[in-house]
Amino acid sequence: MRQSYGLPAPIDLSIRLYTLLLAAYPGRFRAEYGHHMAQVFRDVCRRDYRRRGLAGMTLLWARTSLDLLRTALEEHIERGIEMNREKFIRWSGWALMAGAVLFAVGLIIGSFDSFDMDPIGGVDAFYEITQAVGLTLGQVLFVFGLLGLRTGYTGRSRSLGARLLLLAVISSIVSFGGLLAMSSIEAAWQIWAAGFLAMTLTLAVFGIVAVRRRVFSRWNFAPILAGVGVPLLFGVGTVGVGTVSGTAPEWASLVAVVLTAFGLSVVGYRMQAEASRTAVTT
Structure with missing residues (x-):
């Protein structure tokens, strides 16, 4: 099984994808919190992978995707982007x-x-x-x-x-x-x-x-x-x-x-x- 930086391949792939998805947040927010968010996600990945394998990773991504969508929208709105109908x-x-x-x-x-x-x-x-x-x-x-x-x-x-x-x-x-x-x-x-x-x-x-x-x-x-x-x-x-x-x-x-x-x-x-x-x- 391929590993990167000592991590199992599924965790490595998930972290890489999550890091890319952080681009949905405003630039200032990413600069301030992005590294910490990636570290927390990495720790949770390791825990869920160890406990439940594929089922744990699937549930983690379900929770993460919903949370990412919600919080990214909230951050953009809070930082001055008006969510009008056209937008x-x-x-x-x-x-x-x-x-x-x-x-x-x-x-x-x-x-x-x-x-x-x-x-x-x-x-x-x-x-x-x-x-x-x-x-x-x-x-x-x-x-x-x-x-x-x-x-x-x-x-x-x-x-x-x-x-x-x-x-x-x-x-x-x-x-x-x-x-x-x-x-x-x-x-x-x-x-x-x-x-x-x-x-x-x-x-x-x-x-x-x-x-x-x-x-x-x-x-x-x-x-x-x-x-x-x-x-x-x-x-x-x-x-x-x-x-x-x-x-x-x-x-x-x-x-x-x-x-x-x-x-x-x-x-x-x-x-x-x-x-x-x-x-x-x-």
Whole structure:
């Protein structure tokens, strides 16, 4: 197992990623508290890794990602950044893009884990940590991004679009809850899958509304791309198309993940671009 500075590989990877994420805080805050925060995170990583292995690291990243998102926003606001409507939508757009990338990277790299039952820190530690971090942070950013989508586009999509986006937000929260409970509840995977399926299916239907009402200035088909891949994947797995065991083939899973990530990234890009243009013209 690879080690760096005497640390197990999973802890080393987590510390490196956390150090990069500290860039979300204001510069003065990082200069004053960044080193101490990284040291505390390192100590907690070592403790949770020693006590619970993969489950402990996953729960740690779930807590850390939520706390980082909350405190970074608080620090920016406290230091004079006004969180007006346009800024919230713009940040939500960036969150949706980042969440899509992290989620896709986590799933794709995690699929290379050839030893599903080995403890974290084995030969596939990199794949396991990347998957846990990518999925956890991705889900947090999905919630934030979809809240911004609903805030910015409820009026344009009318009552049906508003209801669909509310359902998408609720579904993303349910999915995130299932992800957090995977280490303690046997049915948590089904909760996560059901929530994510509902989120994407709702986005696909919202995409139809977006195309009809021209919700975005361009690329109104993007929510359909974001939402259609996962429902189709579940359908392929259910009917057993091209499979022996009734599960979807790997190529179908890859296509669904890439399609979902691309669609969400385009939606996020339109959100931040249109919010930026609105802020300039007002």
